[in-house]
Amino acid sequence: MLTAEESLKVKLSFKECVMGEPSFYRKVAMVVVPMIIQNTLSNVVGLLDNIMVGQVGTLAMSSVAIVNQLMFVQMLCIWGALAGAGIYGTQFFGRRDYEGVRYTMRFKTIIALVITVIALIVFITAGEPLIKLYIAADTTPDDAIHTLSLAKNYLHIMLIGLLPFGITQVYSGTLRESGKTTLPMIASMSAMAVNFVFNLLLIFGYLGFPKLGVAGAAIATVISRFVEMGIVTIVAHRKKSDYAFLEGLYSHFVIPLELIWPIVTKSLPLLANEFLWSMGQAVLMQCYSIRGIEVIAALNIANTIAQIFNEVFLSLGNSTSIVVGQELGAEHFVNARRDAWRMATLSVLSCFVMGGLLFLVSPIVPRFYNTEPAIKELATQFIRVVAIVMPLNAFANVAYFTLRSGGKTLVTFLFDSCYVWTVSVVVARILAYHTKMPVVEVYFTVCALEVIKSAIGFVLVKKGIWVRNIVKKV
Numbered sequence: 001m002l003t004a005e006e007s008l009k010v011k012l013s014f015k016e017c018v019m020g021e022p023s024f025y026r027k028v029a030m031v032v033v034p035m036i037i038q039n040t041l042s043n044v045v046g047l048l049d050n051i052m053v054g055q056v057g058t059l060a061m062s063s064v065a066i067v068n069q070l071m072f073v074q075m076l077c078i079w080g081a082l083a084g085a086g087i088y089g090t091q092f093f094g095r096r097d098y099e100g101v102r103y104t105m106r107f108k109t110i111i112a113l114v115i116t117v118i119a120l121i122v123f124i125t126a127g128e129p130l131i132k133l134y135i136a137a138d139t140t141p142d143d144a145i146h147t148l149s150l151a152k153n154y155l156h157i158m159l160i161g162l163l164p165f166g167i168t169q170v171y172s173g174t175l176r177e178s179g180k181t182t183l184p185m186i187a188s189m190s191a192m193a194v195n196f197v198f199n200l201l202l203i204f205g206y207l208g209f210p211k212l213g214v215a216g217a218a219i220a221t222v223i224s225r226f227v228e229m230g231i232v233t234i235v236a237h238r239k240k241s242d243y244a245f246l247e248g249l250y251s252h253f254v255i256p257l258e259l260i261w262p263i264v265t266k267s268l269p270l271l272a273n274e275f276l277w278s279m280g281q282a283v284l285m286q287c288y289s290i291r292g293i294e295v296i297a298a299l300n301i302a303n304t305i306a307q308i309f310n311e312v313f314l315s316l317g318n319s320t321s322i323v324v325g326q327e328l329g330a331e332h333f334v335n336a337r338r339d340a341w342r343m344a345t346l347s348v349l350s351c352f353v354m355g356g357l358l359f360l361v362s363p364i365v366p367r368f369y370n371t372e373p374a375i376k377e378l379a380t381q382f383i384r385v386v387a388i389v390m391p392l393n394a395f396a397n398v399a400y401f402t403l404r405s406g407g408k409t410l411v412t413f414l415f416d417s418c419y420v421w422t423v424s425v426v427v428a429r430i431l432a433y434h435t436k437m438p439v440v441e442v443y444f445t446v447c448a449l450e451v452i453k454s455a456i457g458f459v460l461v462k463k464g465i466w467v468r469n470i471v472k473k474v
Contacts, residue, residue, distance in 0.1 A: 007333035080274025084267025094329025399457025406466030
């Protein structure tokens with residue numbers, strides 16, 4: 001078996017890097033297809049939810065968008081913090097070391113609880129001033145007060161769902177890292193159905209339920225999160241033969257000291273990365289929002305529909321960390337390099353298709369919203385921008401997960417969040433605050449900067465700095 005250094009000397013042909021054997025695509029399909037189904041349906045339901053809230057009015061839609069942007073930071077902090085342990089969990093599973101998988105899952109549970117408590121404190125004490133940052137100065141006093149009131153009410157209800165969300169991510173993430181993606185998909189789809197039904201009942205007051213509007217949307221989301229947590233935890237523990245690495249998870253809740261620090265050193269850069277990246281996205285939206293409250297509504301529409309089409313490359317990126325990470329854990333380093341390039345090819349090619357489809361439907365979806373024609377047109381233009389830059393985002397995404405699969409979390413931190421703050425945020429702030437460039441052109445310029453990030457990712461993946469087994473010494 002070749003060492004990591006020796007494997008880098010093995011020349012890979014162009015053909016084997018872009019085309020895989022049927023067995024490769026079968027392996028990828030087993031991991032990625034449930035993810036795509038789950039996340040796509042989730043985003044479709046999210047779109048329907050968004051349209052329902054949009055029927056209440058533009059201010060209601062904007063208030064929900066503001067809170068969701070803030071809570072997106074907390075969600076990414078959870079994902080980032082758990083991802084560090086997930087790198088070890090994936091490689092432990094590749095070595096068939098189930099005790100190691102249990103260690104990483106216990107670590108995840110503790111971290112998820114800590115982040116949830118911190119998020120609750122922040123949102124309870126600083127929720128109102130954070131919301132006010134997104135209300136443009138030229139908004140009329142009545143609209144500003146109404147938007148703030150709706151957003152605060154929505155936020156306070158959504159806080160109830162933070163704990164079940166964190167626990168669900170611990171279980172679903174571990175199952176996916178082991179290639180067991182079906183149960184998380186079933187749990188998520190069930191939660192989506194519950195969310196959709198209760199949205200209809202509580203937003204509009206059907207079948208004798210109270211008509212709660214924005215508050216109803218929040219309650220429906222919270223209920224669905226408890227349902228998802230219940231399904232994924234109960235079923236996973238009952239089917240011990242399918243999920244052997246869960247047996248004894250809580251009976252002897254111990255994490256070896258020699259494993260804690262390595263996981264922490266991988267988790268901290270990822271936590272910092274997701275926090276800073278999500279904060280960067282929040283600042284980018286705030287930059288665009290100074291052009292008017294209607295920009296937030298238009299971006300909300302655009303991001304919701306774009307997320308459905310983005311899901312293919314996002315799921316392929318997540319699958320890259322699993323497919324490549326397991327090969328690294330098994331010390332099949334040449335296979336890991338080959339698979340990384342194949343996943344990149346698959347992801348980029350898929351985005352030429354999905355981007356084209358997104359461009360075609362860009363004028364259709366905004367018509368379903370109960371909002372002004374100018375906002376619908378603005379949303380259409382934002383959607384077209386997302387469609388054009390989608391292949392660039394796809395390659396950068398695969399590069400990120402490839403680097404992460406080998407434990408290069410400090411590199412991914414520099415590659416991802418530092419790039420957002422030093423390039424994207426700086427350019428957006430200059431153009432939004434100090435020029436009269438139309439907001440769509442500002443948005444396009446910032447999104448197109450992804451070409452630089454993709455080029456950096458190509459170089460880092462090609463150099464093979466990520467090709468290593470990080471669990472061998474544990």
